[in-house]
Amino acid sequence: xxxxxxxxxxxxxxxxxxxxxxxxxxxxxxxxxxxxxxxxxxxxxxxxxxxxxxxxxxxxxxxxxxxxxxxxxxxxxxxxxxxxxxxxxxxxxxxxxxxxxxxxxxxxxxxxxxxxxxxxxxxxxxxxxxxxxxxxxxxxxxxxxxxxxxxxxxxxxxxxxxxxxxxxxxxxxxxxxxxxxxxxxxxxxxxxxxxxxxxxxxxxx
Numbered sequence: 587x588x589x590x591x592x593x594x595x596x597x598x599x600x601x602x603x604x605x606x607x608x609x610x611x612x613x614x615x616x617x618x619x620x621x622x623x624x625x626x627x628x629x630x631x632x633x634x635x636x637x638x639x640x641x642x643x644x645x646x647x648x649x650x651x652x653x654x655x656x657x658x659x660x661x662x663x664x665x666x667x668x669x670x671x672x673x674x675x676x677x678x679x680x681x682x683x684x685x686x687x688x689x690x691x692x693x694x695x696x697x698x699x700x701x702x703x704x705x706x707x708x709x710x711x712x713x714x715x716x717x718x719x720x721x722x723x724x725x726x727x728x729x730x731x732x733x734x735x736x737x738x739x740x741x742x743x744x745x746x747x748x749x750x751x752x753x754x755x756x757x758x759x760x761x762x763x764x765x766x767x768x769x770x771x772x773x774x775x776x777x778x779x780x781x782x783x784x785x786x787x788x789x790x791x
Contacts, residue, residue, distance in 0.1 A: 610780060611749040611751055612750045612751075612779065612782055613746070613747070613750070613780065613781050613782070614633065614735075614746070614747045614748075614750050614777065614782045614783075614784070615746050615747075615781075615782070615783045616744070616745045616747075616783075616784045616785075616786060617739075617745075617783075617784070617785050617786070618631070618743045618745070618759055618761070618786045618787075618788055619743050619785065619788070620787070620788060620789060621787060624743075625741065625743025625744075626761060626788055626790065627739055627741050627743065628661075628662060628663045628738055628739060628761070629738070629739045629743075629745070629759055629760065629761040629764075630665055630729040630731075630736065630738055630739075630758075630759070630760045630761070631736065631737050631738070631739065631745035631747065631759050632729075632731050632733055632735065632736045632757070632758040632759075632760070633736070633747060633750060633755045633756070633757060633775070634733050634755060634756045634758065635735075635751075635753055635754070635755050636753065636754040638732070639733050639734065644667035644668075644731075644733070645667070645734070646665060646666070646667065646734070646736075648664075648665075649673075650666055650670050650671065650672050650673065651664075651673040651674070651675060652664050652672055652673070652674055652716065652728065653674070653676075653677050654675070654677060654678055654682045654684075654718070654724070655678060656678070657678060657680070657721050657723075657724060658724060659716055659724055659725065659726025661726075662725075662727065663726070663727045663729065663738060663762075664727070664729070665729050665731060665736050665737070666708055666729070666730055666731070667730070667734070668708065668710065668711045668730050668731065668732050669708070669709060670708055670730075671706065671708075672707075672708060672728065673703050673704075673705050674695065674703060674704045675701075675703040676698055676699060676700055676701065676703065677700070677701075678700060679700055680700075680720070681699045681700075682698065682718050682720060682721070683695055683696055683718055683720060684704065684716055684717075684718065685716070685717055685718075686714050686715060686717070687715075688713065688714045689712060690710045690711065690712030690713060690714050691706070691708050691709075691712075691714045691728075691730070693706055697720070708728060708730045710730065711731060711732045712729075713727060713729055713760060713768070713769060714728040715762065716728065727762050729760060735747050735750050735755075750777055750782075751777075752777050752778055753777060754774070754775075754776050754777075755774070755775045755776075755777060756772060756773075756774060756775070757772065757773050757774070757784065757786075758771070759771040759772075759786050759788065763790040763791045764790060765788075765790065765791055766789075771786055771788055773786075
């Protein structure tokens, strides 16, 4: 009788452990390369869960800021959650403006000087191309997403996204110079194991 009770208790203890293991989040690694196998840097990788994300406010570990430094936008590509306000600090000795004609955000910020900053809210998901009215060569990009599972590729073409729950997702890879409609590569992805690796080939302009 005692052995039967102990066996029942042991089984009961194993059930939640197994459920917990099955629900453990996954690590997803995506490499983006061009047709020659050369890594593509600063591509944005997104995982959008079927049915949408319902986990509350989305926050990323980097600053919601696009600086003007050395007469360039820094970083060149910034990922933000939909609804975020982005700061545009001017770290140069010259004045800058910021504008965009993109469908996801049409706005214009007038000239402002060194150590000043302006902000802009991004309420629509999509890609936003930035420019400066004074310096035509300045180009920057903001990718507005509706998922916390997003990352940018490094110099080796890798983007790593941790703590992704199991399930069905849409994988989107975006780059401003991709020869694809909207600059987007898309495929379906099922995450059912602790580690997922994907390789995406993307032709650039």
